[in-house]
Amino acid sequence: STILSQSDFVDKNSLSYPFEERGLQFGDGVYEVIRIYNGEYYLLTEHVNRLFRSAEAIKINIPYHKEKMTELLYQLLEKNNMHTDGKVYLQITRGSAPRDHAFPHEVTPNIYAYLQDLPRNEKLLENGVKTISQRDVRWENCYIKSLNLLPNVLAKQTAKENDCYEAILHRDGVVTECSSSNIYLVKDGKVYTHPATNNILHGCVRMAIERFLKDENIPLIEEAFQLEDIQYADEMFLSSSTSEVLPVTQVDRVVIGNGEPGKITRTLQKAYEQDAKISDKL
Ligand SMILES: Cc1ncc(COP(=O)(O)O)c(CN[C@@H]2CONC2=O)c1O
Numbered sequence: 001s002t003i004l005s006q007s008d009f010v011d012k013n014s015l016s017y018p019f020e021e022r023g024l025q026f027g028d029g030v031y032e033v034i035r036i037y038n039g040e041y042y043l044l045t046e047h048v049n050r051l052f053r054s055a056e057a058i059k060i061n062i063p064y065h066k067e068k069m070t071e072l073l074y075q076l077l078e079k080n081n082m083h084t085d086g087k088v089y090l091q092i093t094r095g096s097a098p099r100d101h102a103f104p105h106e107v108t109p110n111i112y113a114y115l116q117d118l119p120r121n122e123k124l125l126e127n128g129v130k131t132i133s134q135r136d137v138r139w140e141n142c143y144i145k146s147l148n149l150l151p152n153v154l155a156k157q158t159a160k161e162n163d164c165y166e167a168i169l170h171r172d173g174v175v176t177e178c179s180s181s182n183i184y185l186v187k188d189g190k191v192y193t194h195p196a197t198n199n200i201l202h203g204c205v206r207m208a209i210e211r212f213l214k215d216e217n218i219p220l221i222e223e224a225f226q227l228e229d230i231q232y233a234d235e236m237f238l239s240s241s242t243s244e245v246l247p248v249t250q251v252d253r254v255v256i257g258n259g260e261p262g263k264i265t266r267t268l269q270k271a272y273e274q275d276a277k278i279s280d281k282l
Contacts, residue, residue: 023093030054039083046204128247129165136169186235212271235262
């Protein structure tokens with residue numbers, strides 16, 4: 001255990017940011033993770049639109065318009081002289097103020113963003129991943145990309161402890177999404193996924209997949225599937241800005257299809273690479 005040193009006990013007169021920061025103390029904020037390929041943002045408009053929708057949903061007034069936010073995000077690329085693959089983490093909280101559950105009377109949002117390198121995980125994209133199922137114990141506004149991620153964190157940790165990449169979440173057997181990605185089941189040439197309701201995050205890659213499926217004339221059925229449907233799946237895959245379109249080869253003890261990534265999943269991976277202007281490496 002760590003012994004708190006004297007300096008960790010802050011003098012009450014100097015108590016302020018970052019100690020009394022509402023994102024830190026309440027998870028009172030929203031965030032985005034935006035992908036970069038060859039120094040260019042992918043799906044930036046979708047991410048900025050969702051950021052503003054999430055902030056509005058929890059009554060945080062972002063002090064600039066979408067255009068200014070977009071401009072600042074491009075300045076971040078320039079500042080970092082970014083020309084490779086990476087991601088930006090962008091966070092907006094209600095701000096710093098004496099701790100009180102209710103909104104502070106006067107408060108300015110704290111906004112920060114940073115960029116990291118993120119090479120593609122070609123091995124995982126090629127071979128797929130194992131997953132476990134976990135109960136979805138989150139709140140009922142999962143469409144808001146909020147900092148309230150404890151249920152997601154605990155589900156992902158359980159997956160990791162079981163040598164799995166992701167946790168597939170369900171509410172009484174109805175599959176919603178994963179701890180940090182959307183989830184899809186393929187059966188008889190059709191793709192099934194939970195509808196974009198309040199119970200899932202409306203993924204930016206999920207929106208791109210809708211486009212790809214339409215272009216390929218592959219039916220997308222926005223109907224939730226059940227845990228028990230998984231044993232009959234031909235294919236499964238998950239999607240997120242960091243995982244891309246990732247084949248799921250096993251859920252708990254159930255091997256999906258023949259245990260290999262399926263044809264439709266491969267088609268969507270290629271469509272993703274073309275859309276994101278990535279050199280075709282798969
Ligand atoms: C709960 C949840 N569902 C779906 C998604 C997929 O959304 P995008 O397609 O817009 O990425 C995410 C993204 N989670 C981000 C992606 O990487 N790390 C995260 O926290 C997520 O956290």
